[in-house]
Amino acid sequence: xxxxxxPADILVSGGVIAGKAPAGTLSADSAETIIDAxxxxxxxxxxxxxxxxxxxxxxxxxxxxxxxxAALHGGVTGLMAMPDTAPVMDNAAQITxxxxxxxxxxxxxxxxxxxxxKGDGGEEQASYDSLRAKGVRFITDGDRAPDNMLxxxxxxxxxxNLNLTFALRGDVPALTAxxxxxxxxxxxxxxxxxxxxxxxxIGLETIIRLxxxxxxSLHVQTVSTAGSADILxxxxxxxxxxxxxxxxxxxLFTHEDVGxxxxxxxxxxxxxxxxxxxxxxxxxxDGTIDCIVxxxxxxxxxxxxxxxxxxxxxxxxxxxxxxxIYQYLVKTGRMSWETVVRACSDAPRRLMGLPPVSLEEGVPxxxxxxxxxxxxxxxxxxxxxxxxxxxxxxKTLQGKVEAVVFGEQTYLF
Numbered sequence: 001x002x003x004x005x006x007p008a009d010i011l012v013s014g015g016v017i018a019g020k021a022p023a024g025t026l027s028a029d030s031a032e033t034i035i036d037a038x039x040x041x042x043x044x045x046x047x048x049x050x051x052x053x054x055x056x057x058x059x060x061x062x063x064x065x066x067x068x069x070a071a072l073h074g075g076v077t078g079l080m081a082m083p084d085t086a087p088v089m090d091n092a093a094q095i096t097x098x099x100x101x102x103x104x105x106x107x108x109x110x111x112x113x114x115x116x117x118k119g120d121g122g123e124e125q126a127s128y129d130s131l132r133a134k135g136v137r138f139i140t141d142g143d144r145a146p147d148n149m150l151x152x153x154x155x156x157x158x159x160x161n162l163n164l165t166f167a168l169r170g171d172v173p174a175l176t177a178x179x180x181x182x183x184x185x186x187x188x189x190x191x192x193x194x195x196x197x198x199x200x201x202i203g204l205e206t207i208i209r210l211x212x213x214x215x216x217s218l219h220v221q222t223v224s225t226a227g228s229a230d231i232l233x234x235x236x237x238x239x240x241x242x243x244x245x246x247x248x249x250x251x252l253f254t255h256e257d258v259g260x261x262x263x264x265x266x267x268x269x270x271x272x273x274x275x276x277x278x279x280x281x282x283x284x285x286d287g288t289i290d291c292i293v294x295x296x297x298x299x300x301x302x303x304x305x306x307x308x309x310x311x312x313x314x315x316x317x318x319x320x321x322x323x324x325i326y327q328y329l330v331k332t333g334r335m336s337w338e339t340v341v342r343a344c345s346d347a348p349r350r351l352m353g354l355p356p357v358s359l360e361e362g363v364p365x366x367x368x369x370x371x372x373x374x375x376x377x378x379x380x381x382x383x384x385x386x387x388x389x390x391x392x393x394x395k396t397l398q399g400k401v402e403a404v405v406f407g408e409q410t411y412l413f
Contacts, residue, residue, distance in 0.1 A: 045077030057086025374400030
């Protein structure tokens with residue numbers, strides 16, 4: 001196998017890397033499965049800290065079994081699940097129910113996040129101590145941005161000694177409540193209200209100030225504007241515990257891709273301008289933005305067929321995660337494989353309190369075999385996710401996840 005930048009043979013036995021040597025030197029006589037990865041890449045399994053799994057309660061959208069199968073197909077071996085299940089994960093009992101499903105159905109590691117407010121309603125603080133006792137590390141209301149700043153401030157004060165990270169999106173809801181997309185030439189042509197970039201940037205400045213005042217760690221979710229990247233670049237060196245993520249689709253698409261009301265491109269935050277995309281890629285490359293996330297958001301087919309204004313936001317991304325990164329970012333020279341590993345594997349695991357994946361002997365196997373010359377067709381038959389709301393449907397992406405070796409399991413695609 002080609003491991004990193006140097007050809008190597010890797011032997012996995014009992015779920016552990018049992019040997020690593022120069023290519024062609026390890027004996028394959030005792031191997032049960034041989035993966036010929038000549039000319040291909042062996043990468044550490046990726047970790048996605050922003051995915052909506054929907055189960056329990058919204059199995060019409062997605063299930064843990066299908067979401068984690070999609071994750072493997074996209075090179076992802078670990079997930080943090082958003083708490084917007086039904087009912088939401090705002091208490092210890094609901095976390096227990098969720099993890100029981102994961103123990104029987106999940107194909108990858110899954111860590112739950114917990115709600116910021118009871119019922120995800122934005123009105124009353126959830127029970128953070130009971131959530132922390134269940135292993136929750138991130139507190140968030142998912143894609144819902146905080147509106148009640150006094151509640152948020154007091155919640156951060158309360159949680160200051162619980163070693164919790166608040167995962168929040170920058171926003172001023174009063175500015176974006178009726179918006180459908182980014183304001184610009186496309187929104188003007190389509191007659192749709194725009195969500196201004198300044199709303200995210202004002203909200204970002206606010207939550208950073210609150211986290212500094214209360215001493216809480218803050219993880220900024222789904223950064224989408226060049227201005228937000230500038231704020232993070234200015235604040236991170238002097239703000240302990242500040243991290244940030246960007247959704248993959250904000251590195252790939254712009255508001256112009258909405259075309260003629262294509263709801264597959266309706267996201268929250270909305271897709272922005274080309275200058276924003278360029279600035280976000282730069283921010284990932286220089287480490288200002290720590291993580292690239294899928295923001296995997298399944299929707300039912302009917303809901304996405306509705307009028308653009310009322311159709312739900314979001315797209316599915318797990319099935320196509322690594323091939324899309326390769327085609328749009330690595331193959332074009334806009335991002336190196338080293339940056340991809342840092343932003344999609346090392347940094348997310350660090351934020352979760354997990355060690356980075358190693359390809360050295362004696363550690364659990366957690367490997368992705370990726371073929372840059374392969375292809376990933378995106379069809380009803382190839383998608384593992386239960387949902388179909390992706391702009392890649394009917395297209396073929398360059399690059400293919402050929403295999404995932406995860407513990408004692410080997411998955412071939």
